[in-house]
Amino acid sequence: MSIPHLFRCPISLDIFTDPVTLCTGQTYDRPCIERWLAAGHRTCPVTMQPLGDAALVPNRTLRHLIERWLSADHQISDATTPAAAAATSDDNAEEPSLAALKRCLQSGAGSGAKVAALKKGVALASESDVGRACMLQLGFLPVLLQLVFHAPTTRDLSEQEGLALQCALTLLPSSPASPQHGCLNMLKTEASLTSFVGLLARGPAAAKAGLCRLLETIATAAATRDLALAAAASPRVWQALLPLLRHDDERVSVAAVRAVAAICCAAEPARGSAVHHGAVPALLGCLAWASAGKGRGAAAWSALAALEALAASEAGRRAVARDPGAVRSLVRHVFMMSSSNEGSEHAVAALLAVCRESRAARTEAAAAGLVTQVLLLLQSQCGTRAKTRARSLLKMFKSM
Template sequence: MSIPHLFRCPISLDLFTDPVTLSTGQTYDRPSIEKWLADGNLTCPVTMQKLHDTTLVPNHTLRHLIDQWLLTGPDLNSRQKPTNPITDCDLSLSTLKQSLQSPNATRAAKLEALKKVRILSVESDIGQACLIQLGFFPLLLQLLFQTHRIGDLELVQLALDCVLTLSPSTQLDSLNMLKNEIHLTSLVVLLEQGNLKIKTSLCHLLEAIATSPVTQDLCIIIAQLRRVLQVLVSLLHNKSDPPAAEAAARAISAICSLEANRDNAIEEGAVDGLIAYLSLNSSQKSACRALATLELLLGLEAGKKAVMENLNAVRVLVRMVFRVSSDQEGSEHAVGSLLIMCCGSARVRMEAVNAGLLIQLLLLLQSQCSSRAKTEARGLLKLLRSMWPEDPRGS
């Protein structure tokens, strides 16, 4: 599929999604030119003229021409037939959109349309750009969160796959439709009653919501729902499906990155869940994220209390001190958490020593860990010095 030259952004070389024009008369895709300007560039990328005015004017004419080009059905079947799973020669994006929008469309028609959308979004960057441009992302969200019942599992999973594949950074504000009580209730129902695959996909969606600046208010609303947090915490304890547990850990970590959500997360058992996850987890990257969240929650009195009451916390954190040493941040968070805990409790210091913390710290100090990890490790060793047996020779 060939995109006309005038429909490509000069910076990204991709199809325009939101064309805007500078004072120099050059048109760029909004995300691309905004990043260029945010990086401190004060020139027009094409002409290199100095910009005295950085106002971005929407190019409605070009946007209209692109929409018309897409709706007339650019050749999405131009790939070699043996490797192209889309064989319907009458396929057009407008037909797909109509199948998904129409209340009269059969289940089979909707499933077929979703399968084709998934193929286009996964196998073709251009196809994905076309789908985003024509508003498929908000349409898929409406289709996904339109009922209080779990309904058709296959249709839900296909719609979720498409949503996660698209998830355009320029349209994530569409997720704010979940502020509507009906749609929010649907999210909770899907999270509670869906199978593990659906729950895992929803965890990825919650992570996207929590990490996007345009949906932070929505994230705070979601984090106030006990039922949502309870499902995420239960997934952290899941031993039979590591991908589901990892997705839940990423979602909870993203949710807890917002200070307003931390008390609710602690109240619903996030601390115990993260410790259980760390005791089973073998991925350094995932462990680092969970350790960072645990250290954040330790900064709150309720979080510190929850960690101190967990019988496995000290043992798990000690084991993580050198285990994640190749990931410098992981070691920092493990040592940082232990430092907080040991400062306030002789019992914890004794448990840590008995769990082998001294050896772990010495190994860490000999490794290529970060300066912060070394500083905190030395501080922890100094704190634990009183636990070392006295040398009878007085040396």
């Protein structure tokens, strides 16, 4: 497709997915300009004018024009890569347009036709940035989610549902502020949530990892805050999610612990629900499991991040302090995560919160060799925040 110049972000040169305008009048794609501002820049990337106000104003007019343009029957063959072309070749048949693919997925067409359309969509979304952006703008994400979570089921994931989930995960925007995440709120319905939990419990490993990624997005996106709290309050979600923390497939275990960490970091009600449904012993078990095996550093790091978030609440601190061996486990991870001490900051922060309010926890931590571990950490190349928290922990134990 020949994309009009005005429909391309001046930073990424890809079609806009969420156009926002700065005070200078220049429009950028939200994820791109957020990365620019997060890097410390305080100028407009195009004009280099100083930004007195860094507010991002949604450009709804431009977004509407792009949606109208995408709704036209543009052919997608030029947007696909050779791999995508091989996946979609069809006895000299004319390549369909994006609009035609979407109509097929929304229609009452048979499973075979929808599977073929989904294979085209997966190839396009995975291998073409332009194709992915166009599909996102044209509204493929809610259509794909509907295909996955259309009704509660006791059977295994079908090929159609698996492809729809794969394509939906590829289309998920990276920015937590993206309004595109709003379509995930369809999971608020009882039928959709039941379908989600069923697939999380019984689906194949790839689907379980994908659903955990979806849950992490729900917990972090601004548009799905209420859904995140509803999911955190659901016993069924925790019953399906917590056993995945020590799944044989590393993709699943890492995705599951990241989802739990995201929920625990979401809001105070979510932390309370996590504690109530047994997240603390499950995370400590995951931490021991991850530390015992090679290549599980990501799972251990996320488990420590979740424990730090839980320790920020009174219920979480009590749960950690009551769990046999919890304090000792955290002490062991103050300086044993990796050569770069990744995760040490979370272990120190969790200990700081728990030991501040529990004399028994302080006694246990001291007996476990906390002071030695902290001194070793302070001599390492750990980050500034980790060192600051480590010094605070030392001051707390000075009288002991």
